[in-house]
Amino acid sequence: MSYRLGVDVGGTFTDLLLINESNGETHTAKVPSTPEDSSVGVLNGIARICEESGIDPKQINRVMHGTTVATNAVLTGKGAKVGLVTTKGYKHVLQVARSFCPGGLGGWVSYVKKPLLAPLELTIEANERMGADGSTVGELDKQALRDDLHKLKAKGEVEALTICFINAYVNGEHEKQAKAVAAEIFTDIPISISSDIVPEMQEYERTETTVVNSYVRPEVARYVDNLQASLHQTMGKDLHLSILRSDGGLASANAAADNPVNLLMSGPAGGVSGAIHFASAAGYENILTFDMGGTSTDVALIQNSKARIRRETRVGDVTVRAPSVDVRTVGAGGGSLAFVPELTKALRVGPESAGAKPGPAAYMKGGVEPTVCDANVVLGYLPSDVQLGGKMAIDKAAAVAAVKKVADAMEISVEEAAEGIVRIANEAMFGALRLVSVEQGFDPRDFALVGFGGAGPLHANALGMLTGSWPTIIPPGPGVLCAYGDATTVVKDEASKTYVTLIKDTNKASLGELFNELTEKAASTLIADGISKDELEVTLQADVRYTGQAFQLSIEISKADFEAQGLDLLISRFDEQHTQLFTFALDEGHEIVMVRAIVSAASKSLPESKQITGSTTLLECKIADTKIYHQGEYHQAAIYERSKMGVDLVVPGPCVVCEMDSTTVILPGYAATVDAVGNLLINPVNANNNR
Numbered sequence: 255m256s257y258r259l260g261v262d263v264g265g266t267f268t269d270l271l272l273i274n275e276s277n278g279e280t281h282t283a284k285v286p287s288t289p290e291d292s293s294v295g296v297l298n299g300i301a302r303i304c305e306e307s308g309i310d311p312k313q314i315n316r317v318m319h320g321t322t323v324a325t326n327a328v329l330t331g332k333g334a335k336v337g338l339v340t341t342k343g344y345k346h347v348l349q350v351a352r353s354f355c356p357g358g359l360g361g362w363v364s365y366v367k368k369p370l371l372a373p374l375e376l377t378i379e380a381n382e383r384m385g386a387d388g389s390t391v392g393e394l395d396k397q398a399l400r401d402d403l404h405k406l407k408a409k410g411e412v413e414a415l416t417i418c419f420i421n422a423y424v425n426g427e428h429e430k431q432a433k434a435v436a437a438e439i440f441t442d443i444p445i446s447i448s449s450d451i452v453p454e455m456q457e458y459e460r461t462e463t464t465v466v467n468s469y470v471r472p473e474v475a476r477y478v479d480n481l482q483a484s485l486h487q488t489m490g491k492d493l494h495l496s497i498l499r500s501d502g503g504l505a506s507a508n509a510a511a512d513n514p515v516n517l518l519m520s521g522p523a524g525g526v527s528g529a530i531h532f533a534s535a536a537g538y539e540n541i542l543t544f545d546m547g548g549t550s551t552d553v554a555l556i557q558n559s560k561a562r563i564r565r566e567t568r569v570g571d572v573t574v575r576a577p578s579v580d581v582r583t584v585g586a587g588g589g590s591l592a593f594v595p596e597l598t599k600a601l602r603v604g605p606e607s608a609g610a611k612p613g614p615a616a617y618m619k620g621g622v623e624p625t626v627c628d629a630n631v632v633l634g635y636l637p638s639d640v641q642l643g644g645k646m647a648i649d650k651a652a653a654v655a656a657v658k659k660v661a662d663a664m665e666i667s668v669e670e671a672a673e674g675i676v677r678i679a680n681e682a683m684f685g686a687l688r689l690v691s692v693e694q695g696f697d698p699r700d701f702a703l704v705g706f707g708g709a710g711p712l713h714a715n716a717l718g719m720l721t722g723s724w725p726t727i728i729p730p731g732p733g734v735l736c737a738y739g740d741a742t743t744v745v746k747d748e749a750s751k752t753y754v755t756l757i758k759d760t761n762k763a764s765l766g767e768l769f770n771e772l773t774e775k776a777a778s779t780l781i782a783d784g785i786s787k788d789e790l791e792v793t794l795q796a797d798v799r800y801t802g803q804a805f806q807l808s809i810e811i812s813k814a815d816f817e818a819q820g821l822d823l824l825i826s827r828f829d830e831q832h833t834q835l836f837t838f839a840l841d842e843g844h845e846i847v848m849v850r851a852i853v854s855a856a857s858k859s860l861p862e863s864k865q866i867t868g869s870t871t872l873l874e875c876k877i878a879d880t881k882i883y884h885q886g887e888y889h890q891a892a893i894y895e896r897s898k899m900g901v902d903l904v905v906p907g908p909c910v911v912c913e914m915d916s917t918t919v920i921l922p923g924y925a926a927t928v929d930a931v932g933n934l935l936i937n938p939v940n941a942n943n944n945r
Contacts, residue, residue, distance in 0.1 A: 257309060258316040260741025261296055262524050262734070263287055263323075264547070268295040269915075270303045271737040272314070281307040282734050284915060292323060293481040300488065311489045318740040320498040320524035323477045324470040324517040328569045333469035334413035337406055338372035339399070339432060340461070341420040342379040347461050348372060356571075368571055372465045376412060378402040380419065380432060388425035396435050403439045414468035415440055418448040418461040423752050426453065444471045444512075451513060452575045454848060455752045463574040467515035474514035478507050496745060500567050500578035502527050503746025503854060506783045518567045519578040521736065522552045526561050526579050528739030529704040532729035534559045535931045538702040542687055542723055545736075546710040548589040548627075549607040551683050552581045555690040555701070562690075565797070565808060577748070584686040588627040588709035589614060592675045594663035601664060601671075603678040615656035618649045624660050624671075626679045627709070628653035632672035634882035635712050635919045637893055637910055669883045680713055684720040691721075695834040698723050706732035711918035715907075715936055719921075730896075730932035733915025745785065749775035750850035756801065757844045762820035765849070769794050769816070772851035780853060789856045797848035798828040800840055806847045807831050870900035882908050882919070889922050896934075903928045906939070 260271045264287060272281040283303035288295040296319070304311050327333040340347060348370045355362040380402075381395035406412060415436055422429045426449025433447050448464040482495050497510035500519035510517060522545065529543040539559045545552040555562055567578040585605025592603045603626065612620035614627035616636070630636045631653035638650035654668055661671035691698040703723035705714025711728045718726035729735055749772040753765075773792050781787060792813050799806035809827045816823060824846070829839035875898040882891045889908045896913040904927050905911065907920035911934065918934060920926050926934040 257314045258318065258741050259300070259303075259314050260318050260320075260524075260737040260739070261299065262320045262521065262736035262740055263292045263295060264521070264736075268292075268299045269734040269737040270299040271731070271734050271741055272303050272307060272309065273741055280731075280738075281309070282731055282737075282914065284734065289326075291480075292321065293477060293484060296481060297484055297488070300485075314489050315492060316494050316496070317485060317489075318496050318498065318504060318743065319481075320520045320736055320740045321477070321517065322521045324474050324514045325519070325521065325569055327470045327473045328466065328518065328572050332473075333371065334472045335376065335411045336372040336465055336468045337412035337415045338377040338461075338465060339380055339403075339415070339417045339419075339436070340377065341383060342381050344420055344457065345374070345377050345379050347418075347458055348465065349374065351458055351462075371462075371469045371572070372416060376406065376409070378406055380428075382419060382428045382432075384419060384421040384425050384428055386421055386424065388421070390425075390428075394428045394431050396431065399432060400435055400439070403436055407439055412440065412443065414443055414471055415445045416448075416461075416465045416468040417445065418457070418464050420457055422447070422449045423453045423455055423460060426450070444468065444475065446471065451515065453751060454575055455754070456575075459573075459575045462572070463515055463576060466518075466572060466574050467513060470514045470517075471511070474517065475511040478511045482507050498524050498527075498740050498743065499746065500576060501563050501746070502561055502579050502739075502743060504743055505747065506745065506779075509747065509779055509783075515567075515574055515576050518569050518574065518576065519581065522554075522581045522583075523561075523579045524736035524739040524743075525552065525706060526554050526556070526581065526739065527743045528735035528737075529706060529729065530556055530559055530561065531739065531742045532735075532931055532933055533702065533704055533727060536727065536929050536933050536935070538725075538727065540701045541727070542691060542698060542701045542703045542721065544683065544687065544703060544705045544710055544714065544717060545707040546683065546705070546713060547587050547707045548613075548709070549585070549587040550583050550605075551586050551686060551707075551710075552583050553683070553686045553690055554579055554581045555694065555696060557696075562694075563808070580690065582686050582689045584682050586626070586679045586682040588625065588630075588712075590626050590679060592624045592626070592629065592657075592660050592678075594660055599664065601660060601674050601678060603675055604682065614653070616648050616650065616653040618647070618652060622652075622656060624656040624675065626675060628656045629672035629675035630709075630712055632657050632668055633676065633884070634880055634891070635676075635910065636917055637878075637880055637912070670886070673883060673886070676713070676716070680716050680720060683713065683717060687717070687721055702727055704729065706735040706916075708733045708916055711911075711916045713919075715919055715921045715924055718936060725935040725937045728911075728918050728926070728934040728936070731913070731915060732918075733913075744855045745780055745783070746852065746854040747776045747779045748850055748852040749773075750848055753846050753849045755846050757798075757821050757825060757846060758842075760821070760846070762816075765821070765846075766816070768849055769813070769851055772849065773813075773853060776851050776853040780855060785855050791854050791856050793852040793854075795848075795850045795852065796824055796846050798824060799845055799847060800832075801843040801845045807835075870898060870903055872903070872905065875899050875903075877912065880910065882910070884908065884921055899928045901928055901930050905934070 262269045270283045285299040355365040383392035429447040446468045452463045495507040496504040498520045502523040525545040562580040589608040590604035614625040616631045638648040699722040704727045797806040875894040877893040891908040906925040908922045911918040926936045
């Protein structure tokens with residue numbers, strides 16, 4: 255009997271989900287994260303979940319892991335000291351950037367640029383020049399480069415080296431030669447070259463991306479190597495470790511260590527993958543996902559069971575040219591602080607957060623300021639008369655005392671203040687959902703809404719009311735859904751190449767040849783990891799624009815469709831997407847900018863875990879009576895235990911549904927139905943539920 259393990263490392267908790275690959279049975283566990291060394295928390299969690307489930311660790315043959323190691327290195331500024339080698343005359347490429355200052359019209363007045371990830375004092379120039387057509391204009395002066403690299407090494411500061419030459423995206427031969435020279439001198443540090451990491455046009459974006467790869471590479475490699483060694487010691491040498499990429503696919507441990515720039519959004523991607531898994535199983539292919547944690551909320555739009563992918567990833571002030579799930583984040587979470595400024599007397603919520611320490615006042619860990627979590631306690635949404643997951647007690651008196659600060663400042667009741675806090679948090683999250691739906695040309699009423707994360711199910715019903723997205727789906731184990739997503743996704747890699755050509759000036763044969771070349775390149779890394787060529791699935795993409803546009807749209811096609819319809823398919827799909835976003839399309843001027851091939855291992859579906867099929871009644875699921883405050887008045891409600899609910903059970907609101915890792919609120923006028931997958935499907939009582 256074999257098992258696979260999904261592991262998601264968060265800022266406060268490390269979530270684990272163990273799946274029996276033969277019958278789909280699952281086991282979950284939560285342990286405190288260990289920020290000083292995340293692998294310690296992972297190993298603690300594995301020990302916990304194996305002990306509680308009675309499963310021998312050596313029966314686990316695959317570990318799929320979402321990690322924030324790369325993200326945290328960028329956010330905290332604790333990456334490696336990076337040395338940079340550029341073409342002569344391009345030393346200031348990172349400093350000049352795009353000459354853009356964030357903010358309004360006068361943003362440049364107050365903008366303070368952060369230190370470069372590759373400082374000027376560690377940047378050297380190489381005598382070489384490659385033409386825009388890939389021809390050699392000036393050979394690389396290897397001896398001069400060798401001398402400069404010796405001087406750079408003598409400074410004793412460089413911990414990772416980046417090489418990025420002008421036009422290397424067309425021909426990377428000079429970068430490879432420079433890497434060989436550098437490897438003779440820097441024998442013990444990683445060396446990244448742009449033609450390997452991101453062979454795409456635009457020298458600033460290419461340089462920044464490759465530098466970020468070098469910046470996080472030593473930390474990620476150290477983490478992956480330590481974790482892999484520890485796992486092999488615990489589970490045996492046959493264990494396979496995969497790391498979740500920003501685009502929702504998996505990379506082998508070795509590929510992740512060499513290209514960590516693809517891991518910057520590893521955490522949020524897991525939740526999106528998990529949401530797709532449960533929504534698709536329930537028959538919903540078009541969904542909005544809503545992942546609310548302690549500090550922030552991540553939202554995404556899924557169409558035809560596929561997440562929308564951005565070609566850029568942004569972390570803090572750093573933007574890199576790497577694919578990631580199109581997740582938008584807003585600073586509204588369970589720990590977001592509520593306050594009333596003295597000047598305006600207007601209630602504000604977030605983006606500041608109480609964090610894990612001291613946390614919300616209700617958690618009794620030293621927090622005294624009002625948070626969204628405390629407001630939920632005051633309203634009765636987080637019951638204080640039963641423990642969360644049977645372990646964490648809630649102090650309602652402390653929550654009331656905290657929220658009273660807001661109530662007194664506004665001269666209203668505590669309940670009104672609490673409801674105001676929750677409504678403002680909901681509106682902030684609604685704004686983020688509009689970013690991925692309405693502002694992208696989609697009507698949220700055409701989508702179901704999936705709420706998850708530790709705090710998501712508390713607010714999901716209210717967000718469904720704001721968006722008009724029904725049903726609102728609460729998957730089983732919503733608090734550990736990211737770990738489930740890690741465990742159910744597939745290994746993926748891609749290869750791309752710049753190809754700036756008018757569609758009318760190319761043909762199906764030449765573009766098909768390039769697609770085949772890129773497919774072989776992307777497939778090689780998966781085949782090297784032991785995946786059979788017969789198991790690979792290929793998706794093709796072309797970035798297309800109208801001539802003169804400053805941006806392009808990624809058009810995805812299958813290999814079979816391209817072979818059948820050729821270039822006309824690219825034109826029609828681009829026009830369709832352009833019309834959706836901007837309401838018009840042009841008859842001519844279609845230009846390809848980039849082409850890529852995305853190769854993934856064929857998905858092996860897992861058997862669904864066994865669901866309760868008996869005639870469970872609401873009374874058998876009931877824990878206690880309670881009351882909740884909604885729209886200015888109290889309502890009598892019940893508290894139910896989710897683990898006892900059977901398929902097709904209807905759960906009318908108002909009520910609170912508790913489980914190990916989260917709490918779901920069903921408001922008056924709404925009811926939830928338990929489906930065959932175990933989802934809670936919340937709908938208005940009087941609505942037509944046939945979607």
